[in-house]
Amino acid sequence: MNRETLRYGGVAVGDRLPELKIDITTGLIVGGAIASRDFTPVHHETKAAQDVGLPDIFMNIITSNGLMGRFVTDWAGPQATLKSIDLRLGAPNVPGVVMTVTGEVVAKDDAAGTVDVSVTGENNVWGTHMAGVVRLELPKEA
Amino acid sequence: MTPEEVSEFEAKIRAYVGRENGPRQRGKDDVNVAMIRHWAEVIGDQNPAYTDPDYAARSPRKGIVAPATMLQIWSMEGYPMCQSPKVDVQRELHNVFESYGYTGTLGTNTRTEFYRELRPGDQVNFHTIIDNIVGPKKTGRGMGYFIETVTTFTDQNDEPVGRQVFRVLKFVPPPQDAAQAAGGQQAAAVEAATRIASPRGHDNAWWWEAVDQGRVLIQRCKACGTLRHPPRPMCGECQSIEWDSIESTLDGEVFSFTEISYPRFPGYPYPLVVGVIQLAEGTRLVAGITGCEPSAVRIGMKVKGKVEQVDEKTWLPQFYPV
Numbered sequence A: 001m002n003r004e005t006l007r008y009g010g011v012a013v014g015d016r017l018p019e020l021k022i023d024i025t026t027g028l029i030v031g032g033a034i035a036s037r038d039f040t041p042v043h044h045e046t047k048a049a050q051d052v053g054l055p056d057i058f059m060n061i062i063t064s065n066g067l068m069g070r071f072v073t074d075w076a077g078p079q080a081t082l083k084s085i086d087l088r089l090g091a092p093n094v095p096g097v098v099m100t101v102t103g104e105v106v107a108k109d110d111a112a113g114t115v116d117v118s119v120t121g122e123n124n125v126w127g128t129h130m131a132g133v134v135r136l137e138l139p140k141e142a
Numbered sequence B: 001m002t003p004e005e006v007s008e009f010e011a012k013i014r015a016y017v018g019r020e021n022g023p024r025q026r027g028k029d030d031v032n033v034a035m036i037r038h039w040a041e042v043i044g045d046q047n048p049a050y051t052d053p054d055y056a057a058r059s060p061r062k063g064i065v066a067p068a069t070m071l072q073i074w075s076m077e078g079y080p081m082c083q084s085p086k087v088d089v090q091r092e093l094h095n096v097f098e099s100y101g102y103t104g105t106l107g108t109n110t111r112t113e114f115y116r117e118l119r120p121g122d123q124v125n126f127h128t129i130i131d132n133i134v135g136p137k138k139t140g141r142g143m144g145y146f147i148e149t150v151t152t153f154t155d156q157n158d159e160p161v162g163r164q165v166f167r168v169l170k171f172v173p174p175p176q177d178a179a180q181a182a183g184g185q186q187a188a189a190v191e192a193a194t195r196i197a198s199p200r201g202h203d204n205a206w207w208w209e210a211v212d213q214g215r216v217l218i219q220r221c222k223a224c225g226t227l228r229h230p231p232r233p234m235c236g237e238c239q240s241i242e243w244d245s246i247e248s249t250l251d252g253e254v255f256s257f258t259e260i261s262y263p264r265f266p267g268y269p270y271p272l273v274v275g276v277i278q279l280a281e282g283t284r285l286v287a288g289i290t291g292c293e294p295s296a297v298r299i300g301m302k303v304k305g306k307v308e309q310v311d312e313k314t315w316l317p318q319f320y321p322v
């Protein structure tokens, strides 16, 4: 992660974030579910996931949300503050896929000092897993 | 469902709109460094603001903060969810849907706003309202309704700290999903996506079977010799249903084309350019144009086709610039 926090003035609409590739493993899915205290069986028990028509357990929404937030703060630095995440879910993340996360600055609000980053997580097997907009506040001065 | 059943069902579900999912409750755990660290570890989040007390003490925040994305976590029920989950108002509503065949559940959207950062020791209280039910709507998953819930989060001083809108689709799963679920027991591995299978019916299967053999055929009327494509039983010129076929040389030019950008279909390569190819024989054919940048494709461009295996299951004619 970037330990130097970006300044509001140093970011422009159209800036692209460094791409992040995440191996979706059973460990990440179960770990994310348990660390988010989401014990819904489809996130840790293969049979339960297969009963709803999927080949294997799948990532819970809280983990997707967490990965999206991390992706943006990795780029923005530790003093950035998340203001909102608007997340649309697509294809499930199941073990064995690779999710590539990309992002681009799409808007700036000078009065609020906030930046909107559009983020997409594409998995290599089923397509878009998540897409959304993360709003974060950046410090104005160095 | 009969019209009576539909109105009975509609009345039942609409009665839930505006209802609260129980009173405001306090999260089982107040904000704490252990849960923050466990979360940051799994998410791979190395932000020192969350897990490095020395860094955090020296930072403008003067102490550890919890990742904003943990907001919902402070409200989770935990392990009872996999034994005997609490039957709350929200669960009751889902049960109503399920008793009418809307057994599919899919989280489709969340929108979370964070009003302030939470710190170890903060208490998180939450309160959920069933805000809206939208539908019935035809969706990619089947006929369904969207249930929208709004949860507000407050702290120990009753100050709002965040708000989350959650949208869930309840849908009637199509029959093949049930079959897939049954067959899915054996499917342990994820299969790589392939192109959408060609629809092979009584009148066109022969054409696709030739493609599988590496040849593109053009149907020809036996009575008047007119060529036609796509395949169909009767000649549009003379109404004869007697036909044979010739093999195309796949020489042609671009009659029209488009670049498909969104939505991206799994199993297709992008950029993806699809054209209508004017074949030298006179008929037109819809096919992929490849072998050059999408920006280089022009109407009238000369192209040459090849039948190629494009994935594990699919053979298709594709056209290259000459």
Ligand SMILES: [Zn+2]
Binding pocket: B221, B222, B223, B224, B225, B226, B235, B236, B237, B238, B239, B240
């Ligand atoms: Zn004819």
